[in-house]
Amino acid sequence: MISAITPTPVWYLILAALLFSIGAVGVLVRRNPLVMFMCIELMLNAVNLSFVAMAKALGDIGGQTTVFFVLVVAAAEVVVGLGIIVSILRKRPDATADDLAELKG
Amino acid sequence: MQLFVFICAALMILIGAVGVIVRSHPVHAALSLVLTLFGVAVLFVAQDAHFLAAVQVIVYAGAIVVLFLFVIMLLGVDRAESLRIDPVKVQRPLAVIVGLGLFGLIGGAILEGRKTLIRRGTGLETATEVSHDSNIKQLANDLFSNHVFAFEVTSVLLVIAVVGTVLLARRPGKSGAVASAEELASSATAGKPS
Numbered sequence: 322m323i324s325a326i327t328p329t330p331v332w333y334l335i336l337a338a339l340l341f342s343i344g345a346v347g348v349l350v351r352r353n354p355l356v357m358f359m360c361i362e363l364m365l366n367a368v369n370l371s372f373v374a375m376a377k378a379l380g381d382i383g384g385q386t387t388v389f390f391v392l393v394v395a396a397a398e399v400v401v402g403l404g405i406i407v408s409i410l411r412k413r414p415d416a417t418a419d420d421l422a423e424l425k426g
Numbered sequence: 427m428q429l430f431v432f433i434c435a436a437l438m439i440l441i442g443a444v445g446v447i448v449r450s451h452p453v454h455a456a457l458s459l460v461l462t463l464f465g466v467a468v469l470f471v472a473q474d475a476h477f478l479a480a481v482q483v484i485v486y487a488g489a490i491v492v493l494f495l496f497v498i499m500l501l502g503v504d505r506a507e508s509l510r511i512d513p514v515k516v517q518r519p520l521a522v523i524v525g526l527g528l529f530g531l532i533g534g535a536i537l538e539g540r541k542t543l544i545r546r547g548t549g550l551e552t553a554t555e556v557s558h559d560s561n562i563k564q565l566a567n568d569l570f571s572n573h574v575f576a577f578e579v580t581s582v583l584l585v586i587a588v589v590g591t592v593l594l595a596r597r598p599g600k601s602g603a604v605a606s607a608e609e610l611a612s613s614a615t616a617g618k619p620s
Contacts, residue, residue: 326429327428327429328428328429328432328472330540330543331536331537331540331543332432333432333469333473334536335533335536336436336439336440336469338529338532338533338536339440339529340439340440340443340462341528341529341532342525342526342528342529342532343440343443343444343446343447343525344443344447345524345525345528346447346521346522346524346525347443347446347447349517349520349521349524349525350447350517350518350521351447353452355452355455355494355497355498356446356447356452356455358494359446359455359456359459359494360446360447362459362486362490363443363446363459363462366462366463366466366486369466369478369482370466370469370470373469373470373473373475373478374473375543376473376475376550377473377474377475377550378543378545379543379544379545379546380545380546380549380550381546382550382564382565382568383568383572385475385477385478385561385565385568386565386568386569386572386573388475388478389478389481389565389569390573390576390580392478392481392482392485392486393580393583393584394580394583395486395490396485396489396490396584397583397584397586397587398587399490399493399494400493400587400588400591401587401590401591401594403493403494403497403591404590404591404594404595405594406497407497407500407501407594407595408594408595410501411501414501414502
């Protein structure tokens with residue numbers, strides 16, 4: 322009966338879409354650059370989830386390989402992004418995303 | 427059983443994701459992010475992506491979130507941000523509308539295209555009694571045969587990221603990092619005779 326229902330790939334994709342939308346809303350509403358960065362991680366994870374669901378649904382390992390590369394790029398992106406955020410926040414500890422316009426020379 | 431796992435993991439993911447965007451304290455947001463990442467790892471296991479689930483836990487929950495927490499603690503920005511201040515009057519409602527619209531668009535596209543989700547590859551190998559590491563083997567075969575060039579380029583990307591971060595995070599001298607490197611060299615040569 323209810324345990325016989327197995328989640329189809331569409332469920333996973335809808336969940337990934339929901340996660341992506343939440344991350345997008347977070348980037349739009351939050352003003353702390355660190356939290357905006359975390360929301361970008363949420364969106365990356367949503368994409369990873371849909372890649373893995375596609376790999377399972379299509380029977381193709383290529384989706385999982387892509388997720389591997391996304392993980393590497395995400396790690397590099399976090400390292401560089403946090404470096405930039407550290408160098409901004411070191412000057413002004415309470416800087417928000419609104420203040421970043423002052424970066425222009 | 428699969429349904430139960432899916433519902434639990436989906437709840438973890440959604441609660442964590444909402445926690446990231448509504449908690450005013452950055453440390454709480456980072457810990458909510460851990461909840462989401464673990465939920466995604468559980469769904470990876472449910473989808474026969476065992477290697478990626480392990481990497482997800484190690485790299486994301488282990489390294490990236492720790493890096494976030496480290497930066498939060500290092501900079502001392504671990505105080506609650508007041509969420510009452512709304513810089514642009516209609517930004518919050520507009521953002522929610524944009525999010526709902528985005529979800530509607532993606533969901534509509536998924537439901538519209540679900541007929542094309544037909545198995546066409548060779549299929550994923552699942553763990554059996556004989557070989558427990560078939561997922562890793564299949565992933566490695568694909569990675570080191572079809573995508574070996576991209577894999578090599580990845581190493582260049584990581585080196586660039588490391589060098590760039592060292593340049594960014596170093597305390598710059600009077601006019602940037604290059605000047606400070608020259609200063610360092612000149613002070614080294616100046617220091618030699620004395």
